[in-house]
Every structure is written in structure tokens, then in C-alpha cells.
Amino acid sequence: MRIIRLFNVVLVVGAGVVLVLIAYLADQSRTALGVPAQLTGWTLFAAMAGLALFNVRKKLSMVPVGRASYWLNAHVVVGLSALVLFWLHTGNAWPSGLYEQALALLFYLLSLSGIIGYGLQRLIPARLTQGGDEVIHERIPAELARIRDDVESILVACTEETGSDTLARHYLETMHWFFQRPRFFLDHAVSGQKGAHFVQHQCAVVSGYLSEAEQGHLARIGDLGHDKNRLDRHYALQSTLKSWLLVHIPLAAGVAALTIWHLVLVHVYAL
Amino acid sequence: MKDPDRFRHDRSVYERPNVPYVCGRAAVWGRPCASGPNVDGTCGGTSQCTPFLGDGRYHCRRSRAAGGPCPDGPLPDGSCSQSQPPCVPRPSLRRRRWRISLLTFVVVIALVAVLARIPLDGAVELSSLNPGPLSAAHAAFALRAGCASCHEADGTGAAGWLAALFAPEDMSERCIACHAFSGPAERPHNAVFKDRSDLASVSCIGCHTEHKGAAFDIARLSDAQCGTCHRARFASFSTGHPTFGPRYPHRSRTALRFDHVSHMDKHFQDARFADRAPTGCVSCHEVDLAGRDVRPASFEKTCAACHLDQIPGRDLLVLQWPELPEKSLAVLKERRADIVEVCGPLAEDDGEGEDAYAESVSIDEPTRTSAYFLGVDGEDPEAYGEQFVGLVLEMVEEGAAPFGDRIAARTGEARAAGLLAGLGPELAKRVACAWAVNKEYEAPADPAFFGWHADGVALAYRPQGHADPVVRAWLDLAAAGAAEEKDGTRAGPMRDELLVAKDGPGHCLKCHSVTEAGAGAASGGARAGAPAVRIEWTYRGSDSGPYTKYAHGPHIDLLGPGATCTNCHALDRKADYALSFKTWKAQKFASNFKPIGVETCASCHGAEKIRENCQLCHVYHLNPAFKKRMK
Numbered sequence: 001m002r003i004i005r006l007f008n009v010v011l012v013v014g015a016g017v018v019l020v021l022i023a024y025l026a027d028q029s030r031t032a033l034g035v036p037a038q039l040t041g042w043t044l045f046a047a048m049a050g051l052a053l054f055n056v057r058k059k060l061s062m063v064p065v066g067r068a069s070y071w072l073n074a075h076v077v078v079g080l081s082a083l084v085l086f087w088l089h090t091g092n093a094w095p096s097g098l099y100e101q102a103l104a105l106l107f108y109l110l111s112l113s114g115i116i117g118y119g120l121q122r123l124i125p126a127r128l129t130q131g132g133d134e135v136i137h138e139r140i141p142a143e144l145a146r147i148r149d150d151v152e153s154i155l156v157a158c159t160e161e162t163g164s165d166t167l168a169r170h171y172l173e174t175m176h177w178f179f180q181r182p183r184f185f186l187d188h189a190v191s192g193q194k195g196a197h198f199v200q201h202q203c204a205v206v207s208g209y210l211s212e213a214e215q216g217h218l219a220r221i222g223d224l225g226h227d228k229n230r231l232d233r234h235y236a237l238q239s240t241l242k243s244w245l246l247v248h249i250p251l252a253a254g255v256a257a258l259t260i261w262h263l264v265l266v267h268v269y270a271l
Numbered sequence: 272m273k274d275p276d277r278f279r280h281d282r283s284v285y286e287r288p289n290v291p292y293v294c295g296r297a298a299v300w301g302r303p304c305a306s307g308p309n310v311d312g313t314c315g316g317t318s319q320c321t322p323f324l325g326d327g328r329y330h331c332r333r334s335r336a337a338g339g340p341c342p343d344g345p346l347p348d349g350s351c352s353q354s355q356p357p358c359v360p361r362p363s364l365r366r367r368r369w370r371i372s373l374l375t376f377v378v379v380i381a382l383v384a385v386l387a388r389i390p391l392d393g394a395v396e397l398s399s400l401n402p403g404p405l406s407a408a409h410a411a412f413a414l415r416a417g418c419a420s421c422h423e424a425d426g427t428g429a430a431g432w433l434a435a436l437f438a439p440e441d442m443s444e445r446c447i448a449c450h451a452f453s454g455p456a457e458r459p460h461n462a463v464f465k466d467r468s469d470l471a472s473v474s475c476i477g478c479h480t481e482h483k484g485a486a487f488d489i490a491r492l493s494d495a496q497c498g499t500c501h502r503a504r505f506a507s508f509s510t511g512h513p514t515f516g517p518r519y520p521h522r523s524r525t526a527l528r529f530d531h532v533s534h535m536d537k538h539f540q541d542a543r544f545a546d547r548a549p550t551g552c553v554s555c556h557e558v559d560l561a562g563r564d565v566r567p568a569s570f571e572k573t574c575a576a577c578h579l580d581q582i583p584g585r586d587l588l589v590l591q592w593p594e595l596p597e598k599s600l601a602v603l604k605e606r607r608a609d610i611v612e613v614c615g616p617l618a619e620d621d622g623e624g625e626d627a628y629a630e631s632v633s634i635d636e637p638t639r640t641s642a643y644f645l646g647v648d649g650e651d652p653e654a655y656g657e658q659f660v661g662l663v664l665e666m667v668e669e670g671a672a673p674f675g676d677r678i679a680a681r682t683g684e685a686r687a688a689g690l691l692a693g694l695g696p697e698l699a700k701r702v703a704c705a706w707a708v709n710k711e712y713e714a715p716a717d718p719a720f721f722g723w724h725a726d727g728v729a730l731a732y733r734p735q736g737h738a739d740p741v742v743r744a745w746l747d748l749a750a751a752g753a754a755e756e757k758d759g760t761r762a763g764p765m766r767d768e769l770l771v772a773k774d775g776p777g778h779c780l781k782c783h784s785v786t787e788a789g790a791g792a793a794s795g796g797a798r799a800g801a802p803a804v805r806i807e808w809t810y811r812g813s814d815s816g817p818y819t820k821y822a823h824g825p826h827i828d829l830l831g832p833g834a835t836c837t838n839c840h841a842l843d844r845k846a847d848y849a850l851s852f853k854t855w856k857a858q859k860f861a862s863n864f865k866p867i868g869v870e871t872c873a874s875c876h877g878a879e880k881i882r883e884n885c886q887l888c889h890v891y892h893l894n895p896a897f898k899k900r901m902k
Contacts, residue, residue: 031495033477096403096484096887098396099383111306138286139278141297149302178606181300253372257379268435269422270442 015081017121027087040089042231047082048259051075061197076118083111084241103258110251117244124241127191133230137238140182142232147228151221158217167214168208175221178202179228188236195232199225225226281335291366305337308360316358318351320800400425403482406489421445421481446475453817453894459500460818461893470500490886498887508885509877512869519867520815524851524860526807527567528782531863532844538577543692547576552836561823564812570737572838574782583721586775587742587769590674592659592706592728593637599656603707604628606664613667614704632709633728639764640745643752644678649764666703669719670696682748689744693732694723734776742776743808745769750785750804766804784806786857804855818889841865 022043054075057065066262085092095104115161135143155168177183178198187194203222210218277283284305297303304316320333322345329345333353338706343352362370386399396404405413407423418425423445424435447456457472464470464692478496479489498504503512539548549555555573556565567573595603603610604625637659642649645658665673666868671694679687702725705712711727721735734742749769752762770777770785788803830838843865851860876883 011338031493032499033473033496035476052822096487097401097482099386100402136286137282138288138293141294141300142283142303144300145297145302242364246364246371249368250372250375250530254379255375257376258383260398261380261383264432264436265400265438268416268424268432269400269402270424270439 004067004069004073007070011074011077015077019081019084022085023088037089040085044082044085044089045263046190047078047085048255050078051082052256055249055252065092074119076114079111079114099258099261103255103262106251106254106258110248110255113244113248113251117248120241120244124237128234128237131230131233133234135231135234136241137235140235140238143231144179144182144228145230147224151175151179151224154217154220154224158214161217162211162213164211164214167206167218170202170209171221174202174205175225176201178225182232182235184229184232185236185239188233189240195229196226199229281465282334284334288363288365291363292360293363295360298361304355304358305334306482308358312360312362314357314360317354319353319355322351323350324349329616371691397708401482404484405481406483406487407485408489409481427583428433433898441474443475445738446479447898449897449899451896451898452892460891467500490891492886492891494885506646507878508883509873511881512873515624515867516868517866518860520813520819520821520861521860521862522814522816523786523857524784524862526784526809526811527788528784528849528852529567529863530848532842532846532848536844544577547572552840558823558827561827562812563821563823565823566810566812575737578782579737581778582737584733585775586731586733587745588638588640588729588731589745590641590702590730591635591638592711593631593655594634595631595656595660595709596652596654598653599660600631600709602660603656603709605666607708610664610667610704610707614700614707627689627709632711635728639761639768640749643761644681646677646681646761648760663703663706666699667707669700670687671699672696674699686744686748689740690748692741692744698723698725699730701725705721738808742779743806746776746779746806750806770806780806784852784857785855787855818891819891820888820890839867 022040028034028042029036029039054071057063057068057071061068086104090100090104093104095101149170155171159165159168178195184192184195184198186192199222203218203225207215207218282693284303284307287307290307290310292308292310294307294316295314296305296316304858305319306316309315319333319337319341322331324330329347331340331344331351333339333341333351341353346352382401386397389398400418404410413420421442423440424431427435443457450456452461455463457474459467459470459473478492480487481489483489494507494667503511503513505513538544552565553730555567557568558565560566607625607628636656637649639649641659642655645655645662647658662673662677671691674694675687675691678690682690702712706728712725714724714726721733721739723730723732725731732741732745746769749762749766752765770780771773773781784807785804786807788805841864843861843863846861846863848861848863873883875881876887
């Protein structure tokens, strides 16, 4: 822990020193009637290439090139530095040409999505561990199917044991919808309790019409309902945690394409 | 969910996050099969196992996680008995991310490629080649001529672009195809400074950034940028700017000699001129046309009220019948019969006949002006007389034409026409006829009020007023003649006669200064002591250096016209202004006004006052101009 803190300190201080140095050299170049855009531009390009390496690092997890947490922190610091370098390079927040405006827009959206994603990565894992359950995202469909099978097995057993189909009919009319797939996505994403209230409410509604023998089955279905609700919560949070990359990485691809075009243009047209 | 063993290897399937597809049943929230999809995206779970052949029979291989070997076992043909319809696997999140990213990249590249083909017509700038609108100055021609007007690689195709990538063009060369300066374009300030030859060359794009929009000032420089090369470092104009110099803003005397001190302190105070005296600076200086200078109004508006009557009567004596030696008189005497025949009554004498040539009727000396265009030494009576008599005899025959021919031979046809403008052939013939019989010319009537006239032994021109073109042409000839003549032996005396003498047209030079034409003339073959000079006929603004600019207009607008000129322009009553005009060297002068110092400007321009940046008063380029004309 102390090592990563030290790493973070070195990272932030190093990035700050580099930014100040680049800003100083660019100002000196501008004052000396040079072309500071070359310095800031190539530095920005190097920073963007470094940011792209993070994606490569994730794919090559078997290669011992440092812990992923170091890479993530470096990605965040270099990403924020790239934003500053972008302003140093363009001289203002918004360029004037159409394709440069498109590049700036994509770059800002990329930066914004990265900041939001970083925030999600700081918030969501903590909320996931608060529930006490652990399930990986890819196994949620299987877990959901298992719970649903368990519930339906209980219903069959209840009907056979008590000869009453009240609970089974209530399930088919109300709770079946709940167990078919993850529900209350947005509510779970914002830590709502709609799912838990739904299960509790449906159990309470039918409870008055059930015999004592059926009450035991209902209690077990209620427990499975709460299990499924926690699974829904995992699904909502983990999906959110993964889905922001569906925006961030395509934006990075767009920025890369326009950056290549920008590099070609400024060299061909000697801008 | 809280059972830690439920993911044990024999109780759950092994997840493979790198597989690009997920089970189609799981995707619709059903129970996924144990096998999962294949890498190519097909369903891998149509059967629950792949039986193997051992000991002559097939054995079930269903995993324990999926329930272990099934009770039915494999079919006789070796296939699994537990088959099910195939699912439609769905791309995993990672695969979808990759596809969207690739699609974004391709779409962006495609858009760029398509938009690159949109012409830049100025209406809607959609082209992906356009990094931004041009400045207003460049937009007009660039939109017509296209990007190629500045960028050589434009429209050259892939090969041209590839070549440009490795050998980028020098934008400065493209700039100076249109822009011109008085010095080398690549040098700082377009000049080679003797003590700063170490300064590196500069490129145009170092200061001028294009494609920033019509309103962007591409010529703007910061004070820090100016200070990069300058040795004198100072924080701002008001704190540390070097002094302007002892005679700022003047580097030479004025073109027109007007002594402000004597006029304002003496003449304008004189009760006799009170009705004509100006009431202030703006009475003479045209503030409506204020620029770098506030030039005075015309002679007629400012000076004529007092000085117009000093111009008439100052005849320009061009040709004068000199005292001729006997040899020249003998030539005339020999030709007398022809003269009488041609001139008729014009050559009538008093009955003296050939006795009239006994001695020269004129005892005057020839004019230096006539000696110049006759090409003889005016001090040599024999040589002069021969040429003069030859001219007179030709004038008897042809009037003014021979006179013009001789002048044209010295000055060229165009200038000769201006010098003799208005001289009629009849007057020339009458004068020549009288002089040819050694008789003074008697004008038939009083001399003309102005123009060419003759009387006695003189042919002269009387100016009609200020800025008379004939007088001006003769004075210009006198001023330039020394430089144009190789040895200056004829032109020098003529110049002394016309310019120095104050009783003739030389009086013009009381106000119009005569200035050495400069180093160029000195190398033009002028003889020692007779440098080329020019007459300053018109007002010339102050020359405070090629890199300095000033605008009177905003200052007048701000301070109010007239009333506050003396804030900056204070009369120097001790200066010997008149002494400045006793030499032809314009740089040796004393101004009528005290020099303007930094503190005068800094009283208004400074921190938290009016702006004080370098470019407010200084220009970078040396005499910027254009090589091409905008169409």
C-alpha cells in the first residue's frame, strides 16, 4: 500500500513537472518566434500513445510489466495531463476548423468519459462489496436461471404437498415477471430499494390467502426473491462498471483516427 | 449466492472471458449450456458431451459440473444422446466494444475522406482539409485560387502528399511570393544589422498563424516576443523604454522652411498682419487629414495671404545677348544679307549697314544657363560667341526650334518641352533677328504680365505665380544637372546662378529647401563640391525611422483639435532653425520644436492607462509591400 502511494506521489509530481516544463519550453519557443506547436503536439501524441498502451496491457495480463493498479493510476494521471497538453497545443479551448473542432469534441468527450469511468471505478466496487455477495458478471445469467429453477421447484412441491395452487397462480401472475430476468436496473444503479420492496410486497399480498403449510414455501420463495434482488443489484452495478468503456474506447478510436489525419495534414500542408 | 463452493471446478463451468461470444440461452436469461459457444460464434452446446471410444464401446464424457455421465449414455453411432437445438450465441461485451471501436474508426476515416473532396467555396466550410477559416486579408484570394495558392502539396495526390511528408515545403517562400520588403525577407526586421549578424533567420509562421478565423489578428506579437532579440530589456514602455533620441521625432529638417518661432512670436504678433494671422495650429494644419503627420494646408490657404506678392517680377533670365568678340561679329556681318532677307523689317537698322558690327551692342556677360545648354565655357568669349552666333543665326531661320534642340540635346526631349513651354516661334525669331544685326530687341508692347518675354539683350520667363511649372522645371534642371553631367563644369555654375541667386527664381528656395539627394547620387559621377541635390517642392512628413509609426488622429480625437498640440509640440525658441537651411545636408538641422521624450508619451501610455505594447508604435517589417496585385 505504501509502495503504491509512493508511486502515485511520484506519478503526480512527475506529470506536474513535465507539464510545467513543456509549458515553459513552449512559451520560450513562442517568445523566440519558434513553432511551439511541434513540441506540444508531439508531447501530446506521446501521451496519447502511452494512454493506449493501457488497453494493450490489459490484453497482455500474462506479461510482467507492473501491476494493473499502477497502470490504471498512470492512465488517469497521463490522461489528465493530456487534457492540459491539448490546451497548450491548441492555445485555446475550442479550435476554429471543422475537423479540428470534431477532434476537439471527441477529445473532450473521451476525457469526460474517462473521468466518469474513473469515478465509477472508485464508487461501484465499494458498493458491490457492501452487499456481501460475490458473483462475476458472466455467471449472472446462470445464477439467475438457478434461482428461477429453485423457485419453480418450490412451487411444484408446494402444489403437490398442499393440493392448493394459490401460491403457484400468484407466482405466475406477479412474481414470474420478476424472476425472468434482471429487473429494476436504474433503481439498483442508484442504490434504490424497489426490488426488495417488490418481493416483500408480493409475499405480503399473497400471505393472507395461504395455509400454514404454504407459508413455509412462501418464505423460501421470499428468500430466493431477495437473493435474486441482490443478483439484480450486482448485474446493474457491474454492467454500469463495464458499459462506460463502450463509450470510452470507441471515442478513443475516433480520436486516434482524427489525430492521424491531423498529423498527416500538418506535415503535408506545412501548417 | 453465499455458498463459497458453488463455483468449485466440479460444480460450475469454467468461464472464458476471452471467448468473443456468450451462450445464446444465457443472453435471454435461460440456463447456459456447459459447453458454451465456439470461438467462431457457432453454438457449442447441441450435445452435452462428445463420447469417446474405448474398449470397443463409447463412453459418456459429460462433466460433473453438468451432472456427470448421463444414464442413457452415447448412441450406438458414438453421438451424444442428450442433444438439444442449437442456440444463437451473442457477441460478448468485449467483442461488441471492439466492433463499435472499429466502426467508429472506419466511419471517421470515411467521413474525413469524403469531406476532403468537398471544395472550399466559402459558403459552408465542411472540407476536412480546412483547419479553420483564413484571416480576412487572405480569405479573398485563397478562396478563389484554392489551397494551392499557399500549399504546394494541395491537389498533388498521394504521391505528392508522400513527398511532402518527408520534404515539407518552406511556407516563407510562399509568403514572399506576394509580400515584398525593402530587405531580405528571412532576416529579422528584413535588415542585416552590422552588430547583430549572429541573429538567426526567421520564418513567417513563427509570428503569423493562419486559419484562426477572419477576426484573428495574424500580425499580433507580444512584447515578450519583441524582447527576445532586443538587447535593451525592459518591463514595459512606461518603465524602462530607451530614450527616443535628442531630436525625436525628426531625423532631418523639414522640406519647407517655415520658422514657427519667428512667425508666431514676431509676424503674427504684428498689428499689420493681425487680420491674416492664424488663430491656432489648426488654422494651417489640416487635422481632418491627420495621419502620421498633420500636414499643412496648401500655399494658397496658408502662405499666399502674406507671401503671394513676393513671387511676380522674379524673371528667369535664360538667354542673354553677351558682349561678342570681333570674330563672332564678323560672322554676323558676313551673313548680314541673308539675315535681312529672312527677317525683313525685323532686321531694319538705323542705316548703319555693315558698320553696325563695329562693336558689340551688348556689354553683358552670357548667362551660365545658356552656357550649359550651348555646351561651352561662359568664361571663354571666343568659344561662347561662336556657339551663340550659330544659335542666333538658326533662330533667325527657324524661330525657337534650334533653341529647343540644343536644350533637348542636353536634357532630353521631354524635359526640354517643359523648360520651353509657352515660348512661341515668333518671339524667338524677332529676338534673333534683332540680335543678328547687333541691335537690342525692342518689344512692340509692354512685356507680358507673365510668361516668355524679351527686352533689349535678354530673353526671359516671368512666373505667373506660385508653383509655376516652367520655373520649377528650370530649377529642377539646375539641381539635377550636376549629377547628370560627368564633369559638372557647365551645370555647377548654372546651379549657382539659378539656385543661389535670390533676386531671380532662386527666391523660391527661401521656403523650398534644397537637399542632397543622398548616397546614390554621390556615386553617380558628380564632381567634387557639386553633389546631386533635389528641391523639396512639396511638404514631406517627418521621418522618424522605418520601424516606428504614429497616428495623430486618435490623439487629436481624444484631446480635442488644436487646443492641446502644445502638450507634445513645444516651441524651442533657442534653436537656430534658419541655420539648418544654409546647407544642403538635411540631417544637419535644428528643429523649431523641442524633442518629444518617452515621458511625454508615458504620461498617458502605461500600466492601468492607455495600452503601451510594442506594436502600438513599432512595425516589424521594413517597408512592407505587395509583389502581386489582387484581382
